[in-house]
Amino acid sequence: MARPPIGRQQLLDAARDELVRGNGVMELSALTRRTGLSTGALYHHFGSKSGLLAAIYDGFYAALRHALADAHLPPDADWGIREHERTRRFVAYHFGEPLAPILLDRTALDPQLIEFEAVYIQGLIDDAADNIRRGQALGQLPADLDPDCAGAYVIGGLRHGIARQLRATPPPTPDRATEQLWRLTAAALGTA
Template structure:
């Protein structure tokens, strides 16, 4: 019985997250009543699961970043070189952003109050930490120049990738994802000091 209740609660929460993401992607802003209407539930239900409008916005951002990490940042690639693995990661990162309706809004930064902004900073910091560890590993294996600070470089690369994707997604027509991947990779390999110029 308790298990069924938890399952229903998880399904309801997931449905509200989907509705909130759809509302945000469609309108550029998020109102709790509109999310409830889109999800076909009472106006009070989003508050039950997320507490406040800010809580709902944070949950949407966290879900977006979790899916981004699953699609690219946390993936394990089998290629033998740092360059080959990271080029695949860039490809998957751009593919995710191209397929994700929320990407333009998430890349533009927080759309809420200070609590939302703080959560956005925390999520970006996690990506920077992952990137810094990855760059440090490449330096340790001798594939990357050792003169770059891994954390600063990871922050710069992350900002560069997201800025390039933002510009690409705003263009009409949108440039092909593989073209953007090539441009992002060309930027990334130079930023991190890749020694092997063949990949």
């Protein structure tokens, strides 16, 4: 009896598992052995190894943006309470995502993905800058902050801070990591 074809999502899941298993290294031969597919089938779905990695990045960052979305935050809370919760969600996402330590410890897994990753990071920075503008409009953040510069500072700090937390031995609890990162963020933005 023939095995049913493996779909695109199953290939992505298998590739993610290979990246985690290989600590950021994914050999297509190992992936094809694991899935029982030919390399041609992978190329059919993703065009190239870079296309497969781009789809993995896309899933990682789309899920992160979803986890941080305003819809998940207390609607009537002041800016600091909302952003503390957003920081908690940021930490929880990264602590729960096996790919996070791999993706945060490398500029990109493939040289062709450097620009792709930069677009995602810029999207996070833009979201942070807009969010800082909202805090300023509410009078809950200093008006003299440059939101674009502050947004870049916060996202860069959070990315590198969480990468450091994930590498710590033993790693801190998510609650402790949240408090450390929020404390730094609040101080940088003048809310502490």
